[in-house]
Amino acid sequence: MTQFFQAVISGILVGGVLGLVSMGLSLVFGVVRIINFAHGELIMLGMYGTFLVYTGISIPPPFSILIVAPLLFVFGVLLYRVLFEPVVLGSTELLPQLSLTVGISFAIQTIALWIFSPNHRSVQMSWTTTYYNVGEVFINQAQLIAFLVSLVVSFLMWLGLARTDLGRAMRAMVDDREVAQMMGINSRRIYGFAVGTSAALAAVGGNILMTYYPASPTVGLQFLPLAFVAVVMGGMGNVLGAFVGGIIVGIVQQVTGVYVAFQLQNAGLMLVFIAVLLLRPSGLFGKEGSL
């Protein structure tokens, strides 16, 4: 039983960060209608940004969020203005946006490889290897901090979506694009803001991951499929659903890892994913018939 609790708790802790990152992916999908295959690379940029801030001016995570997240926000807005916009405004077709985002992903990876070399980089803090012992369950301090930060940021994100005008405008775009535009919502501004926010969320995720997960130029590829699964489980475009989806992903992964086989933890996850898709195509919390 201890083993089970251990698996579930590690799953929740890891899943929280994943959920945070998936919220960004879901936001961009819902608002801009792009499946962003370069989202993993935004996490990777967040991780390297954290690394640079720590080695350069020795501000440690999670405090360096205040520097890294705004930078990535700006990067996201530019990404939208320069590259996404010509493709998105031209057509709603899937094909061009697929080659666009895959192209961006490859390009960012290679540039990161040139700058940072393929070696793994990490930011070791005193809490990276500290464990709390609750009952017989071990809790890693770095993972706990990461989980708490993602909880707070996700809550702020929810507050922003629910209470601010910008958030309402974004939700309106998700629900019905045409009507929202007719009501006078400036779609260009909202799209840019959505991609920027998504990049900032990825940056926060990368920042807190950095204390217990080493960065490499291809690290994004490890998170991308997991984030996809989380987004679909939560219902595509459902931003809060994606957070819960992330936590489910974490739990399924850890439990499969403990009870079936460590190497099969992602296979178990993918099977659950396909089952969810077939039984509830609009996600666990999605509205019936959306999309």
Add this chain to the structure above:
Amino acid sequence: MKWDRDLKAGLVLMLVLTSLPWWALTSSYTLGIGITALTSVALALAWNVISGIGGQLSMGHGAYFGLGAYTSSLLLVRLGVTPWIGMVAGAILAALFGLCLGYPSFRLKGVYFKLVTFVSSLILEIICRSWSSFTGGDPGLQIPLLRNAPAMYQFASPIPYFYIILAMTSLYFLFTRWILCSRFGYYLQALRDDQVAAEVLGINSLYMKLTGFALSAILTALVGTFYAQYVLFIDPASTFGMFVSVKIALAAIVGGAGTLWGPVIGGLFLIPLAEVANAEFAAILTGVDTVLYSVVLIVVAIFLPRGLVSLPEFIRARRSEVQRMKVSAKPAS
């Protein structure tokens, strides 16, 4: 099938490609580039059947490529069956896997189908990795070297491989051409353009999509066996991997999905481009080929959303636009 411009141009291209080993691809290195390029054309044509013509975007064609490669190779290594038979077994297995995956997931809309296919190939990769007692696992599977053994799908020089893949590509081209002007092809295109309207007119959408998917899987698996026999070594990442699936789709998309010439142009353009860039710049900076590849992807996505085949159209549109601006710039007399 009518003897028209497409078929004539295809025949000319095939004859030119047939002559290449005599005057252009004389070293085994350049011949290798030719084989890789033709392989990617064949894969793009196979993908195009369901994803381009049928509009059901698959991001997991690595699954069928890998099933073809692993089925024939495992039959050869474990049971000594010739890959010529293993190739057929792989194709059947791929078709069955495609049907099992397609039957439930074709009810889902575009984006979901894309994600299911993407994930299905990742699952096979993980299984292939962890079931190492049977598949050889992560280190890969070595196919015993026999040198010159045509009965076992092995040849001493790369030239026979070049002609085999050229023949396959030509057949795939003819097949695509046939589909595009057959009743089946019109059904698929109608489903892609407006599923509800097509169903109202009495097209059985599930049946058509499943047929298209199975055909596409079979064509992909056959190339998988070819690849395994040509390289004589396979591992999970180079067959079921995410990049394999993405690159199969991208060759067709960059060329122009859903068209006859798109996959041909995409495959023949992207691979040699990356290879040449790699050869020229590898000494100075690694990864130049990847950056060039991604720049092509981005530029094509922005300026030619319908792929390289729409380039003439794009130029014509630009010209007439310039003309119009000139006319309007003249002062009214």
